[in-house]
Amino acid sequence: MMGWGRLLLGASCQIPNGLVRRKSFGYPLIKVHSGLIQQNKEICLRLCKHRSTTAASAKSEEDVVFKWGLFLIPVTTFFLGTWQVQRRKWKLKLIADLESRTASEPISLPIDPMELKELEYxxxxxxxxxxxxxxxxxxxxxxxxxxxxxxDAGKLISxxxxxxxxxxxxxxxxxxxxxxxxxxxxxxxxxxxxxxxxxxxxxxxxxxxxxxxxxxxxxxxxxxxxxxxxxxxxxxxxxxxxxxxxxxxxxxxxxxxxxxxxxxxxxxVTLRNEHLQYIVTWYGLCAATSYLWYRKFIQKIPF
CATH class of the missing domain: 2.40.50 (OB fold (Dihydrolipoamide Acetyltransferase, E2P))
Incomplete structure (x- = not known):
């Protein structure tokens, strides 16, 4: 009878890990100290927030490198096209000089080797x-x-x-x-x-x-x-x-x-002059890659 009395009166006993176990009307009740669960929750939130911030920062750095790395393609092709423009000017001048030289009046042959080096063609x-x-x-x-x-121009066989x-x-x-x-x-x-x-x-x-x-x-x-x-x-x-x-x-x-x-x-006496093709090729690549870069990183339109 004494044991049943303690059970009905809800006698309490201390158990480890900060839990208080009570029994009332035959049903066990467990109460957790609010300080412990709040502390665990804050630690978890801080860890999750730190991991999320680290991942976001790493992804942001990768995106920046990728973005400006791709931007080098239109920049490089633009400079190559501009270089070919200068090369074409040089080649056209060289061709004009060559045609003018071969069409000039004959002179007496000099035998000085240094003078001959300036007289080719x-x-x-x-x-x-x-x-x-x-x-x-x-x-x-x-x-x-x-x-x-x-x-024979344009024929496959000469x-x-x-x-x-x-x-x-x-x-x-x-x-x-x-x-x-x-x-x-x-x-x-x-x-x-x-x-x-x-x-x-x-x-x-x-x-x-x-x-x-x-x-x-x-x-x-x-x-x-x-x-x-x-x-x-x-x-x-x-x-x-x-x-x-x-x-x-x-x-x-x-x-x-x-x-x-x-x-x-x-x-x-003809010289190859294919620089116009190179100009069109490099500037064309510059325009195409610039457009794709603008859509991807400025308009943010996925491909």
Missing amino acids: RPVKVRGYFDHSKELYVLPRSMVDPEQEAR SAKIGANVITPFHCTDLGVTILVNRGFVPKKKVNPETRLKGQIQDEIDLVGLVRLSETRKPFVPENNIEKNLWHYRDLEAMARVTGTQPIFIDADFRSTVPGGPIGGQTR
């Missing part, structure tokens, strides 16, 4: 005779024919003839030196001089040609084979050593052509 005149016994052959070469090239340029020592009687002259183009079957004896001029003649300088070997161009007399690029020093001439070289003009001989006028 300039017409010069000489008088003398050829030494056909020391011919050199630069090949393979296609014949320079502006009319044929104009007709009808240009393939052969060689004949380089012959020429003794200048008025200067007392021997130079190298590119007499012009011969087809492959006419490379052997015995097949074109009619064109092997023996007399003293007046000759007009364009000054040419030595050139370096371009990528994928074979090395010159001096032993077999097969030349793939114009190496004046080596050619002069082989023929015993001065390292002075001219391309004979078309008027030097004789029946049965090489066809003169084999100087290509």
Whole structure:
């Protein structure tokens, strides 16, 4: 009976962890101290707030880097387009100067190497005779024919003839030196001089040609084979050593052509000018990427 009395009267007892357990009318009641739960709640809120702030800050930094990193694309393409504008101006001036130089009146050939360096593509005149016994052959070469090239423009297959340029020592009687002259183009079957004896001029003649300088070997161009007399690029020093001439070289003009001989006028004076295409390409990319960047980061329109 005493035990039932305590239960009905709601006798209380202290239990660990700050909980007070009471029983009233046979139902247990638990009361948690309000200070403890409030403290835990504040700690949880502070942790969540700190994590949220850290994540938001990191995401914001990533967005800024991404935004301005992408902005470099239109900026870079704009500067590349502007650079090509300047390059095109330079190339047009170079082409104009080249055309003016090749069309100028011939001058007497100077033999000063320093003066010759400033005269490439300039017409010069000489008088003398050829030494056909020391011919050199630069090949393979296609014949320079502006009319044929104009007709072949736009065609997938060119009808240009393939052969060689004949380089012959020429003794200048008025200067007392021997130079190298590119007499012009011969087809492959006419490379052997015995097949074109009619064109092997023996007399003293007046000759007009364009000054040419030595050139370096371009990528994928074979090395010159001096032993077999097969030349793939114009190496004046080596050619002069082989023929015993001065390292002075001219391309004979078309008027030097004789029946049965090489066809003169084999100087290509055109320069590639594709800068307008590059200008359109770079400025086009600049405009497109600028528009996309504006929609993404200014208007905030998702793609």
